[in-house]
Amino acid sequence: MNFKPKVLLVDDEPNILTAIEFLLEREGFVISKAYNGLEALEIADATIPDLIVLDVMMPGMDGFEVARHLRQNSKLDDTKIIFLTAKGAEQDRKNGYANGGEYYLIKPFDNDFFVSTIHEIMAYG
Amino acid sequence: MSNSLTPRLLLLSAIALLLFEYPLLSLADKNALLGELPLLYVYSFSVWLLLIVLTALLIRRKKDRIP
Amino acid sequence: MSLGVVLLCALLYVGILFATAWRVDALAKQGKSRLMRNPYVYSLSLAVYCTAWTYYGSVGRASASGLSFLAIYLGPAIIAPLWYFLLRKMIVISKNQRINSIADFISARYGKSGHLATLVTIIALFGVIPYISIQLKAVSFSIDVLTEHQYPYFKPDAPLLADATFWVMLAMAVFTMLFGARKLDPNERHEGLIAAVAFESLVKLIAFWVVGLFVIYGLYNGLGDLFTQAAANPETARLFSLSGAGVSPTSWTMYMLLSALAIMLLPRQFHVAVVENTHPRQVNTAMWLFPLYLLLINFLVLPIALAGKMILGSSAPSDTYVLTLPIHEHLHILSLIVFIGGFSAATSMVIVSSTAISIMVSNHLVLPMLIRLKLIGQETTPRGASTLLDVRRVSILGVLMLALLFLKSIGGSYDLVSVGLISFTAVAQFAPSALFGMYWRRGTRKGAIAGLWIGFLIWAYCLPAAAIAEAGFLSQSFITDGPWGISSLRPYHLFGMEGMDNISHAAFWSLLLNTGAFLIVSLYTQPSALELTQANIFVNIHRYVAGEEYDVVKRAAKISDLHRVMGRFLDPSHVSAIFSNFEKENKIKLDQQKNAEPELINYAETQLAGIIGASSARLAIGSVAKEENITLEEVMQVLEQTREVLRYSKALEQKSSELETTTRQLIAANEQLKALDRLKADFITTVTHELRTPVTSIKALSKILLDYRAELPEEKLQSYLNILVSESERISRLINQVLDIEKIESGTDEYLPTEPFSLDEIVRTTAGGMAQLFRERSIEFTSNIPEETLEVAGNRDRIVQVVVNLLSNALKFCDAREGRVSLSLQKAGSEAVLRVADNGKGIPPEQHVHIFDKFTQLNSKTEGKPQGTGLGLYITRKIVEHHGGSIKVMSAVGAGATFEVRLPIYPSNT
CATH class of the missing domain: 1.10.287.130 (Signal transduction histidine kinase, dimerisation/phosphotransfer (DHp) domain)
Structure with missing residues (x-):
């Protein structure tokens, strides 16, 4: 059976999503996209993705808050969350882990590193 | 743990368990002599020694990295 | 052989141990000892695993059931390769959290729970005391055998003071108190003790090989000859295989499992492998060297057992073959060497076990009680440091006394191996909570408590309780028919289970139900904030060791209070050292602060935990530090600071x-x-x-x-x-x-003095230039500019920028389908007023001030982020203000927005 992992990308910057979408689609992931937190929660609940790549600074609900809501949804217990954000301070990173993120990546990222990190997280958690 | 040593050591440990556990162990668990020594005695100590040597080789080849 | 000679030898040997430990301690104090960093010493210290049980008991076991004893050593050998990540992770976690016992480890993982620490300590006590007692028994019977039973008082029922076992125990207690509870060290390192233990490991191995070689080459013509002769006799030949010796595969498997767990979870193994470890890298060597040691010490067991059976048969107990073989040949020196080997095996186990157990007893049983009863840690009580050491020493003596009492009451009837295995089964109960705890974040305190209790109770019911019945303290029908005749509750056949030996049976049920309870209760309970924090540290320790700090639970306390509490446990110089260390590490000065940062409280707690254990430290610090729950909005630390300042100023208000x-x-x-x-x-x-x-x-x-x-x-x-x-x-x-x-x-921008210029002209030209853009997007653009000349002074280009900014803003935000933008300029008193209006969706009133700040953009949840940098209006405002003017916006949601700029007309006063 050909199992394709589902990934949900959340960012208010469509151009960044375009790039990530291309990279991950190439690796055989099934992609869905959301441009803000509320949309992300709806799509996550409906599709139960294996992995969510989450921006932090978004209008309305920020990424940390989105992650907290996601973590309260028991359907998503096996879903991994990666923060991908321009906020690189130590405190932000701590907040990321405190809010249920598995990994914290900082923008701008290196394409190859990004893809290999995603693979590693999908494999080992 | 993206360290290639970890899966190798896991495999080594699993093989050792397999060799020291029934049903495989029953192949050596006989009242027979190998030369002048009991078969099981020779079997267990040589497999054990092999396990030690392989562990040492694996760990020595690897430049230590702090986990 | 006379008793005097034997005791003299024992005394001499203990003297050598003292000298070794003393010398190494002295060197370590000067920072000169590199011994502790030596991975070979570390590996040898792990060999404290091989006790008198190994030394005497294995041969006894082998003469009854062949190679079955090997399971106890193959378990550790098979799991050793996994130490690379398992044991190393345990070490890194423990160093990071200043953990100093297995009880501490489990308690720290589940939110520093005092209940768990106490429970683990009690289980360890139940498991370890009988184990220590058989070491004492081994020493006393070896003396008995060596003196050829001339001294009838070496018996379990002899009066206490006349029993040499008592004096042996006392000597061990003194040694342990001296080197295991010598000073209070947050790292709980005992260089001298470890050096002595490593030395003892060498002694017992060498002694065992000496007697082994003597048997093989002195009594036989080599290994081949020995085995050939054994093969000739069906009674010995059956020991060549497990099936021949009647060993069941289930027992073999269970013993391997138990020993694989015990090698990391026995209090003394945890102590030497984790607490005394100086660098995780040492594990790399131990991964192969320690199994090699086990292999060597086991290699000659079967030959000695076979020789004993052939030469001595049942004329001597098989547990004593190692010793009785040389005595039988009248080789006094050799038998003394053997005795010293066995003595070293017993002493090293007793010393390390009682050190480890005393740390647990004092930190998790005695101290919490003393703190609760306010007998320690109060102003009026004596300082804690010396009390703490006293508690440790009394614990050591107490544990050893209990072991002796156990030996003299019921322990005497048990063989070495069974008691050891009962102990293994007890500590194996730590496995689910300790091992899952390192890899599974979801495990909760309640789950760990449930698992441990169930495992412990089943263990207690199936092994010690049944043993008590067997010893005649309970009716025999308890074992044969079960309590109240309920046969499914028979302690050796729980739920009707047949075909397992007692140990495997107890281990199977206790571990199964323990693990099950742990997993199920964990899944159905919620961890507290502190548990979550700790779980995260344990599971994701690699994120923290690279220098990242761990999340702190927010607590508040006065620095002076903190000082006082610590002072009750440590001497003042130590406390000052801890605080100044914190100052140095964080580059701050504490005497300028009154309230302790959460980081400082945690730091103090961790330092204290190194001495009195995590849960006791939490209790002590908790008496002055009030805990706040982790609020997820903690990013708002700024707010916190302001409140702090307010509180501070209020306090001062009252003063003067x-x-x-x-x-x-x-x-x-x-x-x-x-x-x-x-x-x-x-x-x-x-x-x-x-x-x-x-x-x-x-x-x-x-x-x-x-x-x-x-x-x-x-x-x-x-x-x-x-x-x-x-x-x-x-x-x-x-x-x-x-x-x-x-x-x-x-201020490097130029504003004044410059020639006045006409504003109306600038506005007209700029509007004209932009008109093309509006047309392209079919936006209706009207402008109303008066004919009269309105002059303003300042930077011409900047004013152009203001007009462009306002117009392009309007262009961006006006209605997407039927856009309308209007511009007007007029004179109002001494001011020129420029208005730009659009028909967009407007700006909510609460935003009217903020939109002129840096990076403020109007965000809406439905339409995403507008383009732009968020700097345009800020720059506009700044320019206008620098020209002595003002800017504001008039708008209501849905009704468009009008920006109004007022600039003073030149010359402004005339």
Whole structure:
């Protein structure tokens, strides 16, 4: 059976999503996209993705808050969350882990590193 | 743990368990002599020694990295 | 052999141990000892695993059931390769958390629970005391055998003071108290003790080989000869295989499992392997060297057992073959060597076990009680440091006394191996909570407590309780028919289980139900905030060891209180050292602060935990530090600080009214400085973020174009290139504006004095230039500019920028389908008033002030983020203000927005 992992990308910057979408689609992931937190929660609940790549600074609900809501949804217990954000301070990173993120990546990222990190997280958690 | 040593050591440990556990162990668990020594005695100590040597080789080849 | 000679030898040997330990301790104190960092010493110290049970008991076991004893050593050998990540992770966690016992480890993982620490300590006590007692028994019977039973008082029923076992125990207690509870060290390192233990490991191995070689080459013509002779006799030949010796596969498997767990979870193994470890790298060597040691010490067991059976048969107990064989040949020196080997095996186990157990007993049983009863840690009680050491020493003596009492009451009837295995089964109960705890974040305190209790109770029911019945303290029918005749509750056949030996049976049920309870209860209970924090540290320790700090639970306490509490347990110089260390590490001065930061409280607690254990430290610090729950909004630390300052100033208010004003001014000034600082930091953060966003797109997409150009369809190629262009423009726009701001704010921008210029003309030209843009987007643009000349003074180009900014803003935000923008300029008194109105969706009133701040953009949840950098209106405002004018917006949601700029007319006063 050909199992394709589902990934949900959340960012208010469509151009960044375009790039990530291309990279991950190439690796055989099934992609869905959301441009803000509320949309992300709806799509996550409906599709139960294996992995969510989450921006932090978004209008309305920020990424940390989105992650907290996601973590309260028991359907998503096996879903991994990666923060991908321009906020690189130590405190932000701590907040990321405190809010249920598995990994914290900082923008701008290196394409190859990004893809290999995603693979590693999908494999080992 | 993206360290290639970890899966190798896991495999080594699993093989050792397999060799020291029934049903495989029953192949050596006989009242027979190998030369002048009991078969099981020779079997267990040589497999054990092999396990030690392989562990040492694996760990020595690897430049230590702090986990 | 006379008793005097034997005791003299024992005494001499203990003397050598003392000398070794003393010397190493002295060297370590001067920082000269490299011994502890030596991985070979570390590996040898792990060999404290091989006790008198190994030394005497294995031969006894082998003479009854062949190679079955090997399971106890193959378990550790098979799991040793996994130490690379298992044991090393345990060590890294323990060093990070200052954990100093297995009880501490489990308690710290589940939110520093006092209940868990106590429970683990009690289980360990139940498991270890009988184990220690058989070591004492081994020493006493070896003396008995060596003196050829001339001294009838070496018997379990002899009076205490006449029993040499008592004096042996006392000597061991003194040694342990001296080297295992010598000083209070937060790292709980005992260099001398470990050196002695490593030395003892060498002694027992060498002694065992000496007697082994003597048997093989002195009594037989080599190994081949020995085995050939044994093969001739069916009674010995059956020991060549497990099936022949009647060993069941289930027992074999269970013993391997038990020993694989015990090698890490036995209190003494945890102590030497984790607590005394100086660098995780030492484990790499131990991974092969320790199994090699086990192999060597086991290699000659079977030959000795076979020889004993052939030569001595049942004329001597098989547990004593190692000793009785040389005595039988009248080789006194050799038998003394054997005795010393066995003595060393017993002493090393007793010393390390009682050290480890005493740390647990004092930290998790006695101290919490003393703190609760307010017998320690109070102003009026004596300082804790010396009390603590006393508690340790009494614990050591107490544990050894209990072991002796156990031996003299019921332990005497048990053989070495069974008691050892009962002990293994007890400590194996720690496995689910300890091992799952390192890899499974979801495990909760309640789950761990449930699992441990169930495992412990089943163990107690199936082994010790049944043993008590067997010893005649309970009716025999308890075992044969079960309590009240319920046969499914028979302690050796729980739920009717047949075909397992007692140990395997108890181990199976206790571990199964323990693990099950742990997993199920964990899944159905919620961890507390502190548990979550700890779980995260344990599971993801690799994120923290690279220098990252761990999350702290927010607590507040006065520094002076903290000082006082610590002073009750440690001497003052130690406390000062801890505080000044914290100052140095964090580059702050504590005497300027009154309230302790959560970081400081945690630091103090961790330091104290190194001495009195995590749960006791938590209790002690908890008496002065009030805990706040982790609020997820803690990012708002700024708020917290302000409140802190307010509280501070209020306190001062009461003290002196004169000081009040000054203080307030100072605080205000300070706050202002802080606010400025924050603004600047915010600005930089935001600019960086605003820059990073387009850079991210550009970097990722250009790399994609570079790498995968060939596989991209034409339309994607085109759209990616378009994104690259527009994101680059976004960056240059941002850079220009940041430069503008820099100029405006630093005052290097030129405003005055300049020639006055006519505002109406500028507005007219600019509006004309922009009209084309409006037409292109079919936006209706009207302008109303008076004929009269309105002159203003200042920087002409900047004023043009203001008009452009306002118009392009309107262009951006006016209604998407039927856009209308109007511009008007008129004179109102001494001011020129410029208005730009659009018919967009308007601006909510609460935003009217903020939109002129840096990086404020009107965000809406439905339409995403507008384009732009968020700097345009800020720059506009700054320019207008520098010209002595003002700017405001008039708008209501849904009714468009009108921006109004007022500039003074030149000359303003005339």
